[in-house]
Amino acid sequence: MANVTILAPHIDDESIGMGGSIAKHIDLGNAVRVIFFDSGRDGIEMKERESEAENVMAFLGIKDAQFLRGAIPYLHRSIPETIVGLLRQYSTDFLYAPHLNDGDSEHVTISELAHRLLWMANGNYFPDQEGKCNIKSLFLYEIHRPINEVHYLEDISSYEKRKKTAISMYKSQTGRVKYHKSAISLNRYRGISSEFSQCAEAFQIFGARNLIEIIGPAQLLTPGAPPANAHRSYQNRKKS
Ligand SMILES: [Zn+2]
Numbered sequence: 001m002a003n004v005t006i007l008a009p010h011i012d013d014e015s016i017g018m019g020g021s022i023a024k025h026i027d028l029g030n031a032v033r034v035i036f037f038d039s040g041r042d043g044i045e046m047k048e049r050e051s052e053a054e055n056v057m058a059f060l061g062i063k064d065a066q067f068l069r070g071a072i073p074y075l076h077r078s079i080p081e082t083i084v085g086l087l088r089q090y091s092t093d094f095l096y097a098p099h100l101n102d103g104d105s106e107h108v109t110i111s112e113l114a115h116r117l118l119w120m121a122n123g124n125y126f127p128d129q130e131g132k133c134n135i136k137s138l139f140l141y142e143i144h145r146p147i148n149e150v151h152y153l154e155d156i157s158s159y160e161k162r163k164k165t166a167i168s169m170y171k172s173q174t175g176r177v178k179y180h181k182s183a184i185s186l187n188r189y190r191g192i193s194s195e196f197s198q199c200a201e202a203f204q205i206f207g208a209r210n211l212i213e214i215i216g217p218a219q220l221l222t223p224g225a226p227p228a229n230a231h232r233s234y235q236n237r238k239k240s
Helices: 013-027 043-060 078-089 105-122 157-168 179-193 211-215 217-221
Strands: 003-010 031-038 064-067 094-098 137-141 152-155 200-206
Touching (some): 105 137, 152 179, 179 200
Parallel strands (some): 003 094
16 A cells, blocks of 8 residues: 655645546555645635645545645745655655646746655655655646646556545635636546546656656666556657
8 A cells, every 4th residue: 555645735636637647546445644735825715725624634535634724925934844744644655735837826836845845754854854765756747737747657547536526626716717627628528638538647757766666667677568566657659
């Protein structure tokens, strides 16, 4: 069983960016946890959005969530230490965050923080903390703006409906923008245009310590073969 931790700048980013992969991880028995940064501007909005998040967590089967309730531009210096502590406590194997060219300044801030967290959590920083960390890789998901160079596709064809439902549960947000439609349309484009699947989520991979650990040796040795006992498969593009 792998431990997956997702950094979500806002409540709904996790489902828009990677709701299908979340559902897939959980079906495979992996523990998924989310760290939410910003819950909203005031008490009423925070309550509404956190309650929506709790419903989505129960729907998808997310194990745990932390609401840091901090305005992202004013992230306090103590935040990285707090999150490193959580990543170590969770024995995080895979860390997810938005990608660096997302376009939304707050998403980019959390992406930059994720790169620093990977380095700090795996290193000898904050030695007083309990537990240790061996994050195998940082996966960057797409929310606001598509990824320019895709490193990895996750086939979510069987999880499309569950992802759409999860996003639709954020009624406070989908009332303004039809994220449940835009995200799924992007996922279909990703899958179909790459001839990979009917629906896929795209990621960039950073800081992979050992790629074989992530994708499984069978996949590297037998190009095109489905990975043995691995849920992750690299895109096997046809030469065009
Ligand atoms: Zn967001």
